[in-house]
Amino acid sequence: xxxxxxxxxxxxxxxxxxxxxxxxxxxxxxxxxxxxxxxxxxxxxxxxxxxxxxxxxxxxxxxxxxxxxxxxxxxxxxxxxxxxxxxxxxxxxxxxxxxxxxxxxxxxxxxxxxxxxxxxxxx
Numbered sequence: 557x558x559x560x561x562x563x564x565x566x567x568x569x570x571x572x573x574x575x576x577x578x579x580x581x582x583x584x585x586x587x588x589x590x591x592x593x594x595x596x597x598x599x600x601x602x603x604x605x606x607x608x609x610x611x612x613x614x615x616x617x618x619x620x621x622x623x624x625x626x627x628x629x630x631x632x633x634x635x636x637x638x639x640x641x642x643x644x645x646x647x648x649x650x651x652x653x654x655x656x657x658x659x660x661x662x663x664x665x666x667x668x669x670x671x672x673x674x675x676x677x678x679x
Contacts (some may be wrong), residue, residue: 558607559590562607563587563588563607563608563609563678564587564588564589564590564607565582565588565589565590565606565607565608565610565611565656566577566589566590566591566592566598566601566602566605566609566610567589567590567610567611567612568592568593568594568595568597568611568612568613568616568621568624569591569592569593569596569611569612569616569640570593570600570606570613570615570617571613572593572624574613574663575591575593578591578611578640578670579591579636580652581670581671582670582674583612583634584671585615585671585674587609587622588628588634590605590607591592591594593616593617594616594617594618595616595618595619595621595624596618598610598612598624599627602613602628602632603630606632606634607635607639608634608635608638608677608678609635609636609637609638609674610636610637610638611638611640611642612624612625612633612637612638612639612640612657613641614626614639614640614641614643614648614652615638615641615642615643619674620654621639621641622639622648622651622652622657625637625639625652625655625656625657626655626656628654628656629631629656633641633653633666635660636659636677637656637657637658637659638658638659638660638661638673639652639657639659639660639661640661640662640663640665640678641661641662642662642663642664644660644662648660657678658679659673661673
């Protein structure tokens with residue numbers, strides 16, 4: 557695997573437990589993770605420090621992550637997007653992937669699935 561020490565990850569999820577769990581998993585992979593809880597906070601965070609990977613929840617207090625994908629891809633095309641959601645219908649998955657998400661992961665997820673996704677994205 558490539559050196560991951562310079563890889564930053566931004567997590568956008570309104571559930572702090574999910575943010576902490578993902579941060580812990582990513583730290584085990586030598587990735588630097590930070591998190592925010594709304595789309596407006598995500599927009600501010602992206603302006604300050606562009607991550608390599610964005611974990612994006614769909615249902616957030618100020619909008620839908622699937623709608624935010626377009627903004628990310630237009631302004632930061634190199635960011636890899638992993639949509640994570642408890643609302644994992646086939647139509648939601650297709651919408652996310654069609655808009656530019658690289659992966660679509662259902663909650664609850666496993667550590668193994670997150671590690672496999674990271675390995676795929678970084679190699």
